[in-house]
Amino acid sequence: MKETIGFVGTGNMGLPMAENLVRAGYRLRVYNRTPGKAGPLVALGAEQVSTIRALAESGGVVVSMISDDAALEQIASSGMIQSLAPGGVHVSMSTVSPAAAREAAGGHRSLGVDYVAAPVFGRPEAAAARRLWICVSRPSAAKERVRPMLSALGQETFDFGEDPGAANVVKLVGNFLLGSAVEAMAEAFALAEKNGLKASQVIEMLSRTLFACPVYQTYGRLLVERKYEPAGFRLALALKDIRLVVATADASATPMPLASLLHGRMISGAAKGRADLDWSVIGLAAREDAAL
Amino acid sequence: MKETIGFVGTGNMGLPMAENLVRAGYRLRVYNRTPGKAGPLVALGAEQVSTIRALAESGGVVVSMISDDAALEQIASSGMIQSLAPGGVHVSMSTVSPAAAREAAGGHRSLGVDYVAAPVFGRPEAAAARRLWICVSRPSAAKERVRPMLSALGQETFDFGEDPGAANVVKLVGNFLLGSAVEAMAEAFALAEKNGLKASQVIEMLSRTLFACPVYQTYGRLLVERKYEPAGFRLALALKDIRLVVATADASATPMPLASLLHGRMISGAAKGRADLDWSVIGLAAREDAAL
Numbered sequence: 232m233k234e235t236i237g238f239v240g241t242g243n244m245g246l247p248m249a250e251n252l253v254r255a256g257y258r259l260r261v262y263n264r265t266p267g268k269a270g271p272l273v274a275l276g277a278e279q280v281s282t283i284r285a286l287a288e289s290g291g292v293v294v295s296m297i298s299d300d301a302a303l304e305q306i307a308s309s310g311m312i313q314s315l316a317p318g319g320v321h322v323s324m325s326t327v328s329p330a331a332a333r334e335a336a337g338g339h340r341s342l343g344v345d346y347v348a349a350p351v352f353g354r355p356e357a358a359a360a361r362r363l364w365i366c367v368s369r370p371s372a373a374k375e376r377v378r379p380m381l382s383a384l385g386q387e388t389f390d391f392g393e394d395p396g397a398a399n400v401v402k403l404v405g406n407f408l409l410g411s412a413v414e415a416m417a418e419a420f421a422l423a424e425k426n427g428l429k430a431s432q433v434i435e436m437l438s439r440t441l442f443a444c445p446v447y448q449t450y451g452r453l454l455v456e457r458k459y460e461p462a463g464f465r466l467a468l469a470l471k472d473i474r475l476v477v478a479t480a481d482a483s484a485t486p487m488p489l490a491s492l493l494h495g496r497m498i499s500g501a502a503k504g505r506a507d508l509d510w511s512v513i514g515l516a517a518r519e520d521a522a523l
Numbered sequence: 524m525k526e527t528i529g530f531v532g533t534g535n536m537g538l539p540m541a542e543n544l545v546r547a548g549y550r551l552r553v554y555n556r557t558p559g560k561a562g563p564l565v566a567l568g569a570e571q572v573s574t575i576r577a578l579a580e581s582g583g584v585v586v587s588m589i590s591d592d593a594a595l596e597q598i599a600s601s602g603m604i605q606s607l608a609p610g611g612v613h614v615s616m617s618t619v620s621p622a623a624a625r626e627a628a629g630g631h632r633s634l635g636v637d638y639v640a641a642p643v644f645g646r647p648e649a650a651a652a653r654r655l656w657i658c659v660s661r662p663s664a665a666k667e668r669v670r671p672m673l674s675a676l677g678q679e680t681f682d683f684g685e686d687p688g689a690a691n692v693v694k695l696v697g698n699f700l701l702g703s704a705v706e707a708m709a710e711a712f713a714l715a716e717k718n719g720l721k722a723s724q725v726i727e728m729l730s731r732t733l734f735a736c737p738v739y740q741t742y743g744r745l746l747v748e749r750k751y752e753p754a755g756f757r758l759a760l761a762l763k764d765i766r767l768v769v770a771t772a773d774a775s776a777t778p779m780p781l782a783s784l785l786h787g788r789m790i791s792g793a794a795k796g797r798a799d800l801d802w803s804v805i806g807l808a809a810r811e812d813a814a815l
Contacts, residue, residue, distance in 0.1 A: 419700055425777045444739070
């Protein structure tokens with residue numbers, strides 16, 4: 232049996248990730264805001280604790296997979312960092328803003344704990360299949376220490392240096408490119424349908440040639456099927472991410488007209504009551520605009 | 524030696540395509556508006572003629588790879604169709620509007636000639652390497668007849684039925700998706716650079732994972748290198764294509780905000796004197812907006 236890891240956040244993504252850590256031989260101590268969600272892990276032998284602080288032991292490792300900057304701040308102020316000190320590591324795998332990651336890293340460091348930024352690409356199916364792509368940034372020693380755990384969670388880890396914000400910049404950039412591809416396909420399919428073609432014919436050809444990659448294959452299919460439940464990634468969370476993109480772009484004086492368009496599409500989707508549907512539902516906007 | 528084919532349009536794309544037809548054993552009769560451009564083909568044994576009409580023989584095949592709707596109309600009114608009749612085939616491989624393709628197909632049909640729409644995806648390197656992807660639409664018999672020629676030009680042919688406009692709709696949709704990916708990468712790279720990362724680090728990771736496909740690999744590299752000459756595909760031609768997208772969208776009542784953004788980017792690039800550079804130069808806009 233390998234070492235004990237604390238794990239906070241057993242939602243859509245966190246649950247299959249935590250299960251893979253148990254399967255890889257780690258002993259797990261888990262916490263979730265809604266305790267029932269950790270049930271499947273307890274059945275696998277994980278110990279459930281009732282406070283975030285109780286996840287940590289001095290010099291140990293805690294992995295977090297939570298929803299946003301506010302949840303990260305809540306962890307940072309829970310007393311968990313103090314319990315990890317000295318010499319502990321917090322592996323923060325959520326999509327948070329680069330600014331929040333930098334602030335958290337400073338706070339951790341002042342208490343003698345390393346913050347490793349390790350956001351992931353992949354939907355829940357990919358998490359379950361250990362097919363996530365993981366972006367990491369922070370000091371080399373801390374990254375080395377948690378490398379075996381990350382290997383149990385994903386197919387490949389990419390190192391973006393020491394800046395605690397760097398991995399999250401890459402994550403935001405990737406999500407923005409993903410959203411852009413979804414919007415582009417949605418408009419393209421509307422044009423194709425209005426001109427006598429089926430979207431399925433078009434994407435079948437393009438996702439086998441110029442666009443033969445997971446994004447166009449997965450989201451092309453989702454857009455053609457227009458099946459938004461169960462949500463692999465909820466629109467509410469995608470809206471949170473595009474807000475981070477827009478805020479980071481604003482703070483760094485980077486006009487991004489396409490990001491602004493996506494922001495508007497997602498606000499509109501939420502306004503129409505679609506926040507809990509899969510975020511590919513933003514593809515409906517181009518159809519609705521065209522009265523399809 | 525196989526049959527004789529007429530070939531009109533020996534530009535950046537047409538020249539390597541015509542060369543591949545000669546290498547596949549076809550006897551070629553070529554015409555180009557600027558006669559000097561057909562020189563390399565004459566050296567390979569092709570016969571150069573001085574009018575479009577002289578390319579055709581009754582019941583034969585003419586392939587065209589010209590620049591726009593106006594050039595297609597010029598071919599249609601050159602007397603070439605009459606010379607192909609009866610039973611000839613015109614393989615129209617240019618990116619023209621679906622509306623122009625439908626009109627040309629009707630005109631050809633009334634003279635007893637088949638119009639096969641066969642636009643291609645791929646830059647000049649791909650044309651030279653017989654790696655084009657070809658979209659075809661028209662009656663089955665005509666498509667069957669020209670299949671061996673298309674096999675000499677590309678790696679795969681995709682059949683979109685009988686509507687003469689269908690293959691060109693797919694071509695426009697594909698070009699729009701391409702331009703959208705270029706704009707998205709340009710904005711993403713500007714954001715990454717403004718936040719301490721190199722664009723090359725970001726695309727290296729993403730084009731090996733979520734976006735592991737030719738578009739992101741090829742254009743990601745072009746955007747990172749910012750090398751716009753020699754132009755594989757000139758901005759002037761990309762602007763022509765996005766105008767076809769916007770016009771087809773307008774005619775079919777399909778609002779496409781992302782296409783409108785691309786249209787603006789391309790107009791701006793041309794206004795700045797970049798019409799003869801590679802169209803990936805539209806990626807400069809996001810950098811310039813961010814004062815990079």
